Amino acid sequence: MPLDAKIPDGPLAEKWEKHRFELKLVNPANKRKYNIIVVGTGLAGGSAAATLAELGYNVKIFCIQDSPRRAHSIAAQGGINAAKNYQNDGDSIWRLFYDTVKGGDFRSREANVYRLAQVSNNIIDQCVAQGVPFARDYGGLLANRSFGGAQVSRTFYARGQTGQQLLLGAYSALSRQIAAKKVEMFTRRDMLDLVLVDGHAKGIIVRNLVTGDIESHAADAVVLATGGYGNAFNLSTNAMSSNVTAAYSAYKKGAYFANPCFTQIHPTCIPVHGDYQSKLTLMSESLRNDGRVWVPKDPKDKRSPGQIPESERDYYLENKYPSFGNLVPRDVASRNAKDQCDMGKGVGETGLAVYLDFEDAIKRDGKDVIEKKYGNLFQMYEKIIDSNPYETPMMIYPAVHYTMGGLWVDYDLMSNLPGLFVLGEANFSDHGANRLGASALMQGLADGYFVIPYTIGGYLVGEGSDKKISIDHPAFKEASEKVKTGIKKLLSIGGKRTVDDFHRELGGILWEYCGMARNDEGLKKAGTMISELRGEFWENVSVSGSGREFNQSLEKAGRVADFLEFGELMVRDAFSRKESCGGHFNEGHQTEENEAKRDDENFSHVAAWEFTGVDSEPALHKEELVFENVELTQRSYK
Amino acid sequence: MTNSETKKDINLTLKVWRQKGPDVKGKLETYQAKNISTDMSFLEMIDVVNEDLILEGKDPIAFDHDCREGICGMCGCVVDGRAHGPEQGTTLCQLHMRHFSNNDVVVVEPWRSRAFKVIKDLVVDRSPLDKLIQAGGFISANVGGAPDANAIPIPHDTAELSMDAAACIGCGACVASCPNASAMLFVGAKISQLALLPQGKPEAAKRAISMVKTMDELGFGNCTNEAECEADCPKEISITNIARLNREFLKAGLFSTVAK
Ligand SMILES: Cc1cc2nc3c(=O)[nH]c(=O)nc-3n(C[C@H](O)[C@H](O)[C@H](O)COP(=O)(O)OP(=O)(O)OC[C@H]3O[C@@H](n4cnc5c(N)ncnc54)[C@H](O)[C@@H]3O)c2cc1C
Ligand code: FES
Numbered sequence: 009m010p011l012d013a014k015i016p017d018g019p020l021a022e023k024w025e026k027h028r029f030e031l032k033l034v035n036p037a038n039k040r041k042y043n044i045i046v047v048g049t050g051l052a053g054g055s056a057a058a059t060l061a062e063l064g065y066n067v068k069i070f071c072i073q074d075s076p077r078r079a080h081s082i083a084a085q086g087g088i089n090a091a092k093n094y095q096n097d098g099d100s101i102w103r104l105f106y107d108t109v110k111g112g113d114f115r116s117r118e119a120n121v122y123r124l125a126q127v128s129n130n131i132i133d134q135c136v137a138q139g140v141p142f143a144r145d146y147g148g149l150l151a152n153r154s155f156g157g158a159q160v161s162r163t164f165y166a167r168g169q170t171g172q173q174l175l176l177g178a179y180s181a182l183s184r185q186i187a188a189k190k191v192e193m194f195t196r197r198d199m200l201d202l203v204l205v206d207g208h209a210k211g212i213i214v215r216n217l218v219t220g221d222i223e224s225h226a227a228d229a230v231v232l233a234t235g236g237y238g239n240a241f242n243l244s245t246n247a248m249s250s251n252v253t254a255a256y257s258a259y260k261k262g263a264y265f266a267n268p269c270f271t272q273i274h275p276t277c278i279p280v281h282g283d284y285q286s287k288l289t290l291m292s293e294s295l296r297n298d299g300r301v302w303v304p305k306d307p308k309d310k311r312s313p314g315q316i317p318e319s320e321r322d323y324y325l326e327n328k329y330p331s332f333g334n335l336v337p338r339d340v341a342s343r344n345a346k347d348q349c350d351m352g353k354g355v356g357e358t359g360l361a362v363y364l365d366f367e368d369a370i371k372r373d374g375k376d377v378i379e380k381k382y383g384n385l386f387q388m389y390e391k392i393i394d395s396n397p398y399e400t401p402m403m404i405y406p407a408v409h410y411t412m413g414g415l416w417v418d419y420d421l422m423s424n425l426p427g428l429f430v431l432g433e434a435n436f437s438d439h440g441a442n443r444l445g446a447s448a449l450m451q452g453l454a455d456g457y458f459v460i461p462y463t464i465g466g467y468l469v470g471e472g473s474d475k476k477i478s479i480d481h482p483a484f485k486e487a488s489e490k491v492k493t494g495i496k497k498l499l500s501i502g503g504k505r506t507v508d509d510f511h512r513e514l515g516g517i518l519w520e521y522c523g524m525a526r527n528d529e530g531l532k533k534a535g536t537m538i539s540e541l542r543g544e545f546w547e548n549v550s551v552s553g554s555g556r557e558f559n560q561s562l563e564k565a566g567r568v569a570d571f572l573e574f575g576e577l578m579v580r581d582a583f584s585r586k587e588s589c590g591g592h593f594n595e596g597h598q599t600e601e602n603e604a605k606r607d608d609e610n611f612s613h614v615a616a617w618e619f620t621g622v623d624s625e626p627a628l629h630k631e632e633l634v635f636e637n638v639e640l641t642q643r644s645y646k
Numbered sequence: 647m648t649n650s651e652t653k654k655d656i657n658l659t660l661k662v663w664r665q666k667g668p669d670v671k672g673k674l675e676t677y678q679a680k681n682i683s684t685d686m687s688f689l690e691m692i693d694v695v696n697e698d699l700i701l702e703g704k705d706p707i708a709f710d711h712d713c714r715e716g717i718c719g720m721c722g723c724v725v726d727g728r729a730h731g732p733e734q735g736t737t738l739c740q741l742h743m744r745h746f747s748n749n750d751v752v753v754v755e756p757w758r759s760r761a762f763k764v765i766k767d768l769v770v771d772r773s774p775l776d777k778l779i780q781a782g783g784f785i786s787a788n789v790g791g792a793p794d795a796n797a798i799p800i801p802h803d804t805a806e807l808s809m810d811a812a813a814c815i816g817c818g819a820c821v822a823s824c825p826n827a828s829a830m831l832f833v834g835a836k837i838s839q840l841a842l843l844p845q846g847k848p849e850a851a852k853r854a855i856s857m858v859k860t861m862d863e864l865g866f867g868n869c870t871n872e873a874e875c876e877a878d879c880p881k882e883i884s885i886t887n888i889a890r891l892n893r894e895f896l897k898a899g900l901f902s903t904v905a906k
Contacts, residue, residue: 083713083715137791139808143809144799166812172813181787193776218765282686286693289715558708558765
């Protein structure tokens with residue numbers, strides 16, 4: 009069955025306006041009769057919950073951490089885009105829209121992306137009103153920087169802590185609604201299942217991470233804003249608790265999972281340096297504005313960087329892409345770093361790193377200016393690597409960072425399951441096959457502050473209107489029994505390998521065969537390996553303690569169990585997409601210059617997978633992407 | 647440069663606070679951390695100890711953590727008597743083992759404060775910090791009505807000062823390190839961030855009074871200028887923020903009609 013995204017008709021620039029007018033409104037006095045569950049307190053969930061509560065809805069919100077302020081959004085460094093054109097450098101809503109569609113290698117939905125660009129400006133206004141201390145010029149106006157893949161300066165930032173400041177803004181709005189008793193906050197909860205009644209999303213099952221209690225919560229609609237699944241790779245820049253469990257439980261209940269193989273590998277991260285390593289640290293891509301990427305020309309050249317003369321360095325991005333240079337999009341920058349290392353030109357102990365050099369920038373602008381811009385990043389680098397980037401070039405290597413894939417949603421951000429909305433990184437909607445820098449924060453806040461507050465009303469008074477449910481409904485009992493059985497099973501195995509050990513192995517397989525470059529043979533192999541690993545997991549994993557207590561080993565086991573099933577879906581999706589686009593680079597499909605080669609005729613679609621059973625093949629549904637406003641071109645950053 | 651000569655593995659003896667739950671008595675237990683690479687973070691070192699405990703069928707050490715890059719504020723324990731350990735301006739997740747020596751004995755305890763109850767081992771309940779923010783750590787600006795972001799210019803230096811205060815990660819180290827378990831640095835940082843900005847001024851008086859009152863109600867102590875909080879703050883938030891809080895509070899009392 010073809011998927012209907014319910015994109016409103018009319019000219020692109022008028023679709024959202026028109027749709028908002030056509031959406032049914034919920035009478036202000038009636039809003040308080042509706043209960044909404046929001047899972048996730050990141051930019052997407054936090055902003056959604058606060059705004060829905062401001063409108064009068066009753067909201068219950070959930071997160072894993074001990075406080076809503078700690079969601080993974082807090083770690084975003086570089087900035088947030090908006091089409092304000094404050095710098096008068098030719099930016100516009102249209103340009104932001106175009107850059108995003110092109111950057112995503114023409115695998116996103118025009119209408120959604122245009123709306124995103126439209127509301128981007130309201131986001132900045134809202135954040136400033138909340139007291140977000142964005143960087144300012146000496147005249148007191150807001151400062152901007154340019155960010156990977158864009159030739160205009162449209163990125164707003166708060167030092168290297170933009171995500172933190174935006175999240176604290178949303179958190180403060182949320183706190184205000186908690187104080188007003190419009191939002192009930194549930195921290196240290198892990199969503200383990202979605203509850204459907206007559207096909208509509210009506211609640212969730214969570215585990216209370218402190219007591220171990222399995223709790224049921226019912227509502228008129230469920231909003232998932234649970235972030236991305238990059239931790240399937242084990243090592244990534246995501247926070248340790250980032251997971252696919254919430255989204256995957258919805259998938260198992262019938263929500264389609266779209267483009268799971270579209271994962272973003274970020275070019276500027278601190279290289280891996282040991283088996284024990286638990287996560288990778290991002291060095292914001294804003295560093296590429298001033299840092300120059302290079303490797304020695306001669307693979308045999310093992311001198312320290314300072315001793316390698318200018319003429320013997322290969323500034324490969326500047327040479328290969330003269331017009332974008334060090335600012336090419338992430339997928340391009342990452343793949344090129346891998347190519348250099350594959351050629352043996354990588355640096356550092358492992359040979360899996362390239363230099364990011366600030367010498368010229370420091371000479372040009374002075375150390376003070378560079379310190380102002382990047383001080384905290386340089387400090388973080390020095391803490392981890394024990395080397396001073398003001399003096400010795402940084403070493404960087406790509407790492408898993410973001411997932412463009414996610415639960416399928418229509419224009420209203422509702423999944424194919426009525427009443428289940430999905431926001432932020434957890435949905436698939438706006439970034440196609442590659443996300444541009446500083447656009448995830450924009451999307452999360454757009455979804456939460458400006459889209460869901462309108463579209464959820466349409467559902468509540470429309471098809472969801474006559475379906476009030478309480479947790480006494482048998483569907484809750486059934487779902488919570490299933491969750492309890494799953495937990496019992498995990499605890500009863502008593503095997504010989506730790507959960508982390510399985511996670512490391514899964515991550516290794518995905519990185520090797522479903523990472524920066526993929527091929528059919530490798531993907532096939534990975535599918536088999538993951539399925540065998542999953543088999544072993546359920547026989548040989550060791551999980552300590554009981555289910556009736558604070559038990560981090562159990563929490564993690566549940567997440568890895570889901571990653572093991574989900575990993576197979578990623579690989580399957582990658583295998584079935586016989587083209588290269590954005591972050592999905594299939595070696596069998598490349599141009600003569602080794603760039604990604606799309607097949608617009610056969611693959612200009614969203615691949616949305618439907619669960620049919622753990623051991624049976626999922627069913628593929630396609631949403632054809634229609635481009636009426638942009639012309640599909642081969643991306644070129646030369 | 648990290649090079650192979652400086653790289654080495656070390657062995658440590660850990661004395662870790664183990665406590666099953668809030669109402670159970672806890673005690674220090676001894677563990678050996680063997681072959682610890684000096685490139686590991688402190689938390690990765692605990693990971694290694696925990697993996698061994700799990701394989702021995704024992705209960706791993708519970709500790710909070712998430713981002714592991716010093717920004718979420720989730721991690722934090724008292725290491726050898728100091729919140730977040732010996733390194734200035736560093737969260738526990740960013741503390742690397744190269745700052746320890748072979749055969750060191752390291753004592754690891756949870757945040758200790760009247761306001762924070764132990765949940766398990768090194769994990770404590772910091773929800774009182776959220777309650778402080780709920781008491782007024784916000785600007786009441788509903789979505790929809792905001793003027794253009796450049797409508798009110800804010801001097802560069804003011805914005806920077808505000809950002810200095812806003813950098814607080816809410817980890818609770820200031821409370822844990824204060825002999826009085828005061829939350830003045832945490833509250834001062836939020837009050838300062840918002841009071842410095844023109845957008846925050848309309849509610850400044852109400853905010854100061856309400857947050858200070860809530861601080862007392864939640865069992866946090868008073869500030870007696872020990873400055874331990876500033877010394878242990880992983881983000882090096884300055885105690886000048888406490889001075890600003892005091893000024894804002896006084897101003898609010900003198901000139902406002904808000905009931906105290
Ligand atoms: C290091 C780093 C730097 C970045 N820098 C930038 C940047 O400069 N600009 C940019 O635009 N983007 C950046 N990104 C991407 C961006 O930060 C994320 O995509 C975005 O913040 C995701 O927001 P979110 O609200 O969708 O999810 P998150 O912030 O990940 O929040 C997820 C929430 O869901 C909750 N949750 C998850 N699973 C469950 C469950 N099972 N049960 C209950 N609750 C659950 C979590 O507790 C959390 O509250 C960066 C990402 C990283 C990793
Ligand atoms: S784990 Fe996030 S600050 Fe340490």
